[in-house]
Amino acid sequence: MILSALLTSVGINLGLCFLFFTLYSILRKQPGNITVYVPRLVAEGKRLLPTAGWVKKAWQPSEEEFLSTSGLDAFIFMRMFIFSLRVFSFGGIVGIFILLPINYLGSQLSDDSDFSHKSLDSFSISNVNNGSNRLWIHFCAAYVFTGVVCYLLYYEYGYISSKRIAHFFSSKPQPQQFTLLVRSIPVPPGSSCSETVEQFFKEYHPSTYHSHSVIHRSSKLLSLITDAEKLYKRFTQINQKSDAAQRQRRNGCLACFGHKADSSDHYEKRLRDIENDVRKEQSSLAGKEVSAAFVSFKSRFGAAIALHIQEGVNPTEWIAEEAPEPHDVHWPFFSLSFIKRWIGKLVAIVVCTALTILFFIPVAIVQGLTHLEQLEIWFPFLKSILRLAVVSQVITGYLPSLILQLFLSFVPPVMIMLSSLQGYISWSQIQKSACTKVLWFTIWNVFFANVLSGSALYRVNVFLEPKTIPKILAEAVPAQASFFIAYVVTSGWTNIASELFQLFPLLRNLKDRIFCGDNADFEAPSIPYHSEIPRILLFVLLGVTYFFLAPLILPFILVYFCLGYIIYRNQLLNVYVPKYETGGEFWSTVHNSTIFSLVLMHIIAIGIFGLKKLPLASGLAVPLPILTLLFNEYCRKRFLPLFKAFPAECLIKKDKQDQDDSNMSEFYDKLSNAYSDPTLKPIKFDGRHDSHTTPLLDSSDV
Structure with missing residues (x-):
């Protein structure tokens, strides 16, 4: 060039x-x-x-x-x-x-062209x-x-x-600092994963164990709730149209044939159908446990000890790793088996x-x-x-x-x-x-x-x-x-x-702004x-x-x-x-x-x-x-060890600071449900009837 x-x-x-x-x-x-x-x-x-x-x-x-x-x-x-x-x-x-x-100033290439054409x-x-x-x-x-x-x-x-x-040191207590993800849990016959986890950690970590949340296979439920959220967005956009004629659609194939009907009623009916499917799927999740759970502890140091020691005799069981932030969890992962x-x-x-x-x-x-x-x-x-x-x-x-x-x-x-x-x-x-x-x-x-x-x-x-x-x-x-x-x-x-x-x-x-109005999602x-x-x-x-x-x-x-x-x-x-x-x-x-x-x-x-x-x-x-x-x-x-885990000096010092914090009891209450699967929570649609604001599945059921 x-x-x-x-x-x-x-x-x-x-x-x-x-x-x-x-x-x-x-x-x-x-x-x-x-x-x-x-x-x-x-x-x-x-x-x-x-x-x-x-x-x-x-x-x-x-x-x-x-x-x-x-x-x-x-x-x-x-x-x-x-x-x-x-x-x-x-x-x-x-x-x-x-x-x-x-x-x-070198002359190895012997370029005699003028300056603008020099290579x-x-x-x-x-x-x-x-x-x-x-x-x-x-x-x-x-x-x-x-x-x-x-x-x-x-x-x-x-x-x-x-x-x-x-x-x-400057951050407030965060759930991920007190929590581990434990996988490959050996569940004995006749027992549930939740019972196994609680019994194990109460026995081997009695002074630091706080609570746990067992993971369920909720990929189908997640898909249903995603569909419901998309439908609700369309439902709210249609309801924003003041002209009734703009809300009309044909109820036939591809919305091009059949009688005209109110789109708002159409989407409301579909939302109710999905809600029923969500309730049925949630009610059946109790038997769809994954051999994994989020286990929370009363202190950061207690969580660190559980993370860095081998929990069971078999190293392929009770595998612990750091938990991410609750809103950072990629829930579909837990539906994947080891072979997948x-x-x-x-x-x-x-x-x-x-x-x-x-x-x-x-x-x-x-x-x-x-x-x-x-x-x-x-x-x-x-x-x-x-x-x-x-x-x-x-x-x-x-x-x-x-x-x-x-x-x-x-x-x-x-x-x-x-x-x-x-x-x-x-x-x-x-x-x-x-x-x-x-x-x-x-x-x-x-x-x-x-x-x-x-x-x-x-x-x-x-x-x-x-x-x-x-x-x-x-x-x-x-x-x-x-x-x-x-x-x-x-x-x-x-x-x-x-x-x-x-x-x-x-x-x-x-x-x-052109097709959905200023209040688009x-x-x-x-x-x-x-x-x-x-x-x-x-x-x-x-x-x-x-x-x-x-x-x-x-x-x-x-x-x-x-x-x-x-x-x-x-x-x-x-x-x-x-x-x-x-x-x-x-x-x-x-x-x-x-x-x-x-x-x-x-x-x-x-x-x-x-x-x-x-x-x-x-x-x-x-x-x-x-x-x-x-x-x-x-x-x-x-330096790299400081990016993989915080040292005991920092963890213990931070735990001692929390002992003087009057808000820790409230934090521990929230910690128990911090890692609850969001698909198990009730779906809520503003402006809908009360059935959408009541729990679809109580957490104690799972």
Whole structure:
């Protein structure tokens, strides 16, 4: 790619960003768009119209205010941007003011064209002469940059750990802190699961056991209640229509034939039928117990002891794990047997592998667009059009990244679906699993597949020959620098701006206002960590990897993180509602991904110094990945245990604080029913007759 093609891409994306910012500034002030641009405030009952100066308002809240408002997960999400800004601010200074001039002054590629038509490779390490002593500056930069990144990683891990502990001490008692999920309960013949659990824990945890809730197979009931809720939404929307003629529908096939009838009566009858089915299903749930239960204790320390010791002689029975927040429980999981969960995990692995292989097709298309000579071979009748300067610049500089991004947009929903099949007990675990899948899918298919296929070096056995990996990557990665610079501009800048604009929620809101009225059903969204975190970490990977190879990428990445910091801060304050709290467990994914990026940079450095006829530098770079992995191991021992469980020191101290709390008796009363299956609760429809507000099934019956 030549410099003018990159400038074309930058111009197009700057224009799109400016358009999104302008439309956002206009549309956010319209009262009808309040549920699009400040849905969190609407959900909290703060019906305030958006005002000008949104950047200032997003910047104003302090760290503590943001943490208390948005939660620890959102706080750590924003720390990703702060960490990245620090890393690439330092990297940008070194890369732009030291490494870039050295690369440009080289003559290895002998590019005699004028400045605007120079290849972007002229700004990369590929242009430095083989055997040049200037390469030692790149060698020193790699060591210094690694040291700075490791220091910042250590600082962030320690800082976030302290925030996690402080957040724990400042929080009110939460049901999940006192509760465990116990599975594989051995129920003897003639006894129920509830009786078995109560007898076991009263005998072996007599001083700390509090209560339990047995799980029932309620998937059918959940489906019925979901149908009832959908029907009730339609029922309320129809009743809002004042004109009786608008409520008329035909009672025949597909509502197109037969006599006309009042839609309100139709939906009311269907709701009554579903209610009867719900009552019948609830009454039969007593005999549909799952060998699992939520067991609550009188103290956090008591729950921790039960979690970390083996409960029974047989290690495959009485298996305990931490309970999620009550509203975070993924209830359909409990209807899955062991064999179904095992099959689900197998299916997820197979589908992920197949999806990874099939994704090579759009990657091949994208790489074909970056090489005009290849397109001319494929489509000879377009040769005259492809040779037009404007067309070639748009195709090579903008279109490839756009197409790749469109294909990638389908990946996160698929990974969520696959993770939900694996039997996780909570939505947060499903999203964390999907986050890992999306991250490694993105790294492989956006980075490695483009690098290896684009340079015509891809072979099935590349990674089966460890000695050749540094050399192959050293040849392939710098060759794709221009593509990834354009990718940062296209996928990074435009996506960030479109996040602010909220195109799809805006269109959905417009549809609801036209067809359903202003009182259409509304629910504030939660931030999709499983798609956003991998996207951000990909740009971290690109910045770290190309730090000394092609430092021209660093200013574009720095702009991306600057935009991302202020935009996501605004979104987390006004748009996204926290639906669950993991206690900052996503940070370990950020840390591990950054370590991977550093090690990848080191492997490429070993290969590039060898290719550049500087074997001594190649040999001296070997300790870099070893030292980085040792640092990572130290961080795992030092910080990771704090993210898996709170230490006894914290648990006992917090339990002692609760002894002086007069509200604990009320909390224990609520704890007994905190993990009751929501499908066993009565369905309630406002404006309906009293049968919908009376319990359908008393909890004592199950």
